[in-house]
Amino acid sequence: MKAYQRKLDIRNGCVDLSHGSGGRAMAQLISGLFHEAFGNEWLARGNDQSAFDVGAGRMVMTTDGYVVSPLFFPGGNIGSLAVHGTVNDIAMAGARPLYLSASFIIEEGFRFADLKMIAESMGEAARTAGVHIVTGDTKVVERGKADGLFISTAGVGVVPHGLDLSAENARVGDRVLISGTLGDHGVAIMSKRQNLAFETEIVSDSAALNDLVAKMVEAGGRGIRLMRDPTRGGLAATLNEIAHQSDLGFHLREEAIPVKPGVASACELLGLDPLHVANEGKLVAIVAPENAAAVLAAMRAHPLGRDAADIGEAVADDHHFVQMATSFGGGRIVNWLSGEQLPRIC
Amino acid sequence: MKYVDEFRNKEIALGLAKAIRAEADPQKLYRFMEFCGGHTHAISRYGLEDMLPKNVRMIHGPGCPVCVLPAGRIDMAIRLAERPDVILCVYGDLIRVPGSQGASLLKAKARGADIRMVYSTIDAIRIAEDNPGREVVFFAIGFETTTPPTAVMIRLAQKKQLENVTVFCNHVLTPPAMQNILESPDIRDIGRIEIDGFVGPAHVSTIIGTAPYEFLAEEFGKPAVIAGFEPLDMMQAILMLVRQVNEDRHEVENQYSRGVNRHGNLRAKEEVSDIFELRDQFEWRGLGQVPYSGLKLKRAYATYDAELRCDMHELRVDDNPACECGAILRGVKKPVDCKLFGTVCTPETPMGSCMVSSEGACAAHWTYGRFRDHQQRRVS
Numbered sequence: 091m092k093a094y095q096r097k098l099d100i101r102n103g104c105v106d107l108s109h110g111s112g113g114r115a116m117a118q119l120i121s122g123l124f125h126e127a128f129g130n131e132w133l134a135r136g137n138d139q140s141a142f143d144v145g146a147g148r149m150v151m152t153t154d155g156y157v158v159s160p161l162f163f164p165g166g167n168i169g170s171l172a173v174h175g176t177v178n179d180i181a182m183a184g185a186r187p188l189y190l191s192a193s194f195i196i197e198e199g200f201r202f203a204d205l206k207m208i209a210e211s212m213g214e215a216a217r218t219a220g221v222h223i224v225t226g227d228t229k230v231v232e233r234g235k236a237d238g239l240f241i242s243t244a245g246v247g248v249v250p251h252g253l254d255l256s257a258e259n260a261r262v263g264d265r266v267l268i269s270g271t272l273g274d275h276g277v278a279i280m281s282k283r284q285n286l287a288f289e290t291e292i293v294s295d296s297a298a299l300n301d302l303v304a305k306m307v308e309a310g311g312r313g314i315r316l317m318r319d320p321t322r323g324g325l326a327a328t329l330n331e332i333a334h335q336s337d338l339g340f341h342l343r344e345e346a347i348p349v350k351p352g353v354a355s356a357c358e359l360l361g362l363d364p365l366h367v368a369n370e371g372k373l374v375a376i377v378a379p380e381n382a383a384a385v386l387a388a389m390r391a392h393p394l395g396r397d398a399a400d401i402g403e404a405v406a407d408d409h410h411f412v413q414m415a416t417s418f419g420g421g422r423i424v425n426w427l428s429g430e431q432l433p434r435i436c
Numbered sequence: 437m438k439y440v441d442e443f444r445n446k447e448i449a450l451g452l453a454k455a456i457r458a459e460a461d462p463q464k465l466y467r468f469m470e471f472c473g474g475h476t477h478a479i480s481r482y483g484l485e486d487m488l489p490k491n492v493r494m495i496h497g498p499g500c501p502v503c504v505l506p507a508g509r510i511d512m513a514i515r516l517a518e519r520p521d522v523i524l525c526v527y528g529d530l531i532r533v534p535g536s537q538g539a540s541l542l543k544a545k546a547r548g549a550d551i552r553m554v555y556s557t558i559d560a561i562r563i564a565e566d567n568p569g570r571e572v573v574f575f576a577i578g579f580e581t582t583t584p585p586t587a588v589m590i591r592l593a594q595k596k597q598l599e600n601v602t603v604f605c606n607h608v609l610t611p612p613a614m615q616n617i618l619e620s621p622d623i624r625d626i627g628r629i630e631i632d633g634f635v636g637p638a639h640v641s642t643i644i645g646t647a648p649y650e651f652l653a654e655e656f657g658k659p660a661v662i663a664g665f666e667p668l669d670m671m672q673a674i675l676m677l678v679r680q681v682n683e684d685r686h687e688v689e690n691q692y693s694r695g696v697n698r699h700g701n702l703r704a705k706e707e708v709s710d711i712f713e714l715r716d717q718f719e720w721r722g723l724g725q726v727p728y729s730g731l732k733l734k735r736a737y738a739t740y741d742a743e744l745r746c747d748m749h750e751l752r753v754d755d756n757p758a759c760e761c762g763a764i765l766r767g768v769k770k771p772v773d774c775k776l777f778g779t780v781c782t783p784e785t786p787m788g789s790c791m792v793s794s795e796g797a798c799a800a801h802w803t804y805g806r807f808r809d810h811q812q813r814r815v816s
Contacts, residue, residue: 286555355437361794411807418667419446419453420483422804428783 098122098202105200110230120228123202124192127209128216132189132224140224142189144248150187152179153244159434161208161238164278165294166370169208171436172241173215173223174298174370175321181300182317182373184307185249190216193227195240208239219298221245253307259315260336264404265382267375269302269389270295270397272325273353276367279435280360288359292352297371302394306375309388313381319373321436326365326424328374329412336376339407342414342424346401366427368435376404443666444482452671453487460678466492468677469767470635471614473500473795474665480804482667492674495629495767496797498613499637501578501606502529503765503789503796504720508751509606510535513575516604516746517541517549523567524604525560526575528553533792536753557589564593564601573742577606581639583731584704587711590733590740602742605732608718610640611648612729618656620723622768629768633677635670636662638692645700646688653686664692711737721755721789722765761788764797771798772809778802 098118108115125133132140156172166174173190180187192212196205216223223243274295281290299319306314320328325347329340349364357364371394377385382400389395402414412424460466470476476496479485485494498504510533517524524541531541531553545551550570554560557574564572576586586603593601614634623629636649641662652660659680663673673691680686690696711734718730733741742748755761759781760774771777771790781787783799790796794803 351437355440358437358440409807409810411810413807416481416483417446418444418482418484419449420486421807422481422483423807425783425803428803 100202100206103202105196105202105205105230106198107230107232110196110228116228120226123206124209124226124228127206127213128223129213130222130224132222138225140189142224144188144246147248147250150180150183150185150247150249151244152176153242154179155240155242156436157237157240157434158279158436159237160279160282161204163282163294164292165275166296167208167211168239168241169210169212170215171296171370172243173212173219173221174296175436176243176245177219177221177298177300178319178373180245180247181298181303182255182319183247183249184253184255184303184314184317185247186304187219187221187245187247187300189222189224190243190245191225192223193242195229195231195236195242197236197238198230198233200238205239215298219300253312255314255316257316257318257332257335260332260338260376260404261315261378262338262404262406263379264315264376265379265400266329266340266342266402266404267377267382267386267389267398267400268325268347269299269373269395271348271350271353272320272369272372273349273357273364273367275370276324276435277353277356281356286360288356290352290356292350292356295369295371297394299371299373299394302389302392303373305388305392306385310377310381310385313378314385315376315378317373317375320369322368323427324364324366324368325374326363326412327426329424330410330426332376333407333410333412336404337410339405339410340402340412341405342402342412344414344417346399348397348399365424370436440666443664443668445668448668449487449671452668452675456492456671456675456678457489459675459682460489460492461682462489462491464491464681465630466632466678466681467495467630468493468633468635468674469495469497469617469631470670471497471499471610472637472640472665473503473793474638475635475663475670476500476797476800477795478665478667478670480800483804484667484670485805485808487671488674492678495631496764496800497617497767498720498722498765499579499610500790500793500795501582501608502533502793503761504608504722505533505577505606505789506719506721507535507753507755508719510541511539511751511753512748513604514539514541514544514549515751516573516742516748517544517551519746521571522746523550523552523563523570523572524575525552525554525563525572527577528555529793530575530577532786533789534786557585558592560601561589561592561596561598564598565596568600570600571746572601573746574601574603575606576603579608579610579637579640580643583607583708583712584643584701587707590711590737591707593740602740602745603733604742604748605712607712607731608720609729609731610637610644611651612726613720613723614649614652616723616726616729617766618652618658620766622766631658631767632681633659633661635673635677636660636688638663638665638669638695641692641696641700643701643704646690646696646698649688653688657686659686659689661689662692662696664695722762756787759788761790761798764790771801774798778806
């Protein structure tokens with residue numbers, strides 16, 4: 091006898107409370123939708139956990155929740171974002187990401203078709219990044235208790251012994267490299283917000299950076315002091331954090347910072363600073379001056395680092411100011427973003 | 437970015453900076469007040485101070501609508517928003533403005549008040565249509581620039597026969613505030629500060645034109661240059677002011693001729709005067725009661741007046757006694773002169789209104805300019 095008589099009606103059906111109850115409906119949702127999309131030998135064994143070998147080196151672990159609104163945006167959706175974000179957090183340690191977990195909190199009434207699309211982009215994002223989603227969880231909550239879908243992913247990876255990237259490692263004289271244009275993700279999301287909607291060609295930069303990082307580590311080795319992906323709060327928040335943690339300041343040149351004209355225009359219109367706007371496929375690397383040229387060249391040779399730039403340097407500063415020579419000719423501080431620029435950007 | 441980059445050109449800026457240095461008499465002090473927060477923000481964001489000679493100083497004026505809104509009006513709005521039948525629609529920069537005792541609309545929202553950020557007055561109309569059973573109140577603030585959109589909203593509500601939408605009107609006027617500053621004892625009697633000229637509003641002037649500022653030249657003998665908000669506009673306006681002072685002229689000149697003429701936007705002015713009338717006086721944070729400086733809805737539009745319809749009562753709140761926002765808004769003190777600046781008062785936890793809006797003098801200095809305080813200390 092077959093375990094399940096009726097197939098999931100992906101086209102017209104939607105999630106109801108029974109899909110989170112632990113019964114057959116849930117098992118069917120998991121096997122029919124998630125296993126299909128993520129397909130790998132670990133999930134196929136159907137355990138509550140997965141066992142795997144890890145190679146030599148130190149383990150890296152991270153976790154992140156995704157509540158982006160809207161769930162689908164130009165350049166991606168909550169699913170691809172949930173993979174990219176966690177992969178990137180691991181990669182910023184110079185590590186090779188290996189396995190992810192994925193936990194779904196779904197509001198009843200959520201359409202199977204949307205869930206399938208999201209799960210498929212997660213699967214695709216994971217395959218592209220070379221990681222496997224090996225365990226997961228599904229909960230369903232009543233209507234109105236979650237805005238459609240929240241996803242939480244955790245990940246593990248391995249970093250070779252001897253490579254220790256950390257935010258307190260920056261030294262005076264180090265160069266500040268960024269991997270490309272700033273603010274694409276935030277502007278793409280904002281352009282689709284109901285009360286903000288505006289026309290733009292900008293798509294989210296959401297992407298897994300682990301391959302780019304591998305090439306950079308190859309080129310720069312221990313000359314790379316640390317890497318961060320400037321997500322919420324943008325480049326400004328990231329550099330201010332590093333300035334505090336490494337007890338120094340930064341001098342940037344505005345002219346060197348790449349921003350797409352469409353992003354610049356949208357920010358102009360909305361009264362935002364592109365340096366505060368979120369990115370999901372960019373990184374900042376603080377690199378020893380003698381290695382900077384080689385790392386920058388490796389970045390530019392990679393498709394995700396084509397627009398990479400050297401935008402400034404670390405300087406001695408007790409006040410931990412991030413200062414910038416404006417392209418107009420004066421100077422100013424690049425401050426933390428204060429308050430909330432826009433909730434639920436990722 | 438077309439039509440923007442042209443006004444941020446470094447070479448032209450350096451040329452203007454050179455001209456200002458060459459023409460400003462080193463024996464003289466040039467103290468110019470930029471009235472608008474938009475100008476204050478441009479000065480700080482582009483680092484204009486670094487490009488001006490030491491004897492050309494900018495005094496930041498009170499032209500930030502969020503900053504001059506008294507705490508009592510915020511308290512009134514919070515009280516209103518706490519009513520379960522009310523949806524309060526606000527522009528985003530209002531949401532963190534401190535009312536009395538640390539209250540703010542943001543905190544009221546977290547406690548359950550239905551407060552919605554809108555980007556246009558039309559959003560409030562849409563919300564009213566979607567919520568026929570609720571009273572939708574638009575928290576209207578701003579100078580002459582934002583008044584016409586409020587007028588449009590009322591016209592639209594009329595046309596759609598919406599009965600559940602009202603306006604909490606806090607619109608204020610620029611020229612009476614400038615006059616108030618020039619007549620304040622700080623300037624007139626004590627001579628604590630001197631103002632040698634004004635950089636006049638950009639967007640406000642697109643609506644009202646340049647004529648309403650002519651009293652500055654005629655009655656007070658002060659030069660004024662209406663300037664755009666781009667940094668090159670500012671540099672050029674400053675050069676024009678330096679020239680007026682050097683030539684002992686006091687006129688209203690128009691640097692922002694691409695957006696402003698003498699008479700302004702007649703259609704907008706007509707709409708506004710149809711719907712609004714002057715209040716006898718209106719309280720400004722920092723300036724106190726300023727006669728004929730605020731607008732309210734005319735009696736014919738009383739049905740759209742939230743203060744009447746929702747039975748709102750005037751609340752008066754004293755600012756924190758240590759907060760120097762008042763003196764800062766009048767140009768008497770600088771942000772660093774305030775004991776609270778950068779200690780308990782930062783953009784994350786603003787005590788005074790100048791720290792809230794990015795156009796406020798304190799927020800602009802904290803966000804962009806405070807590294808200069810340390811440079812100066814190091815030099816001296």
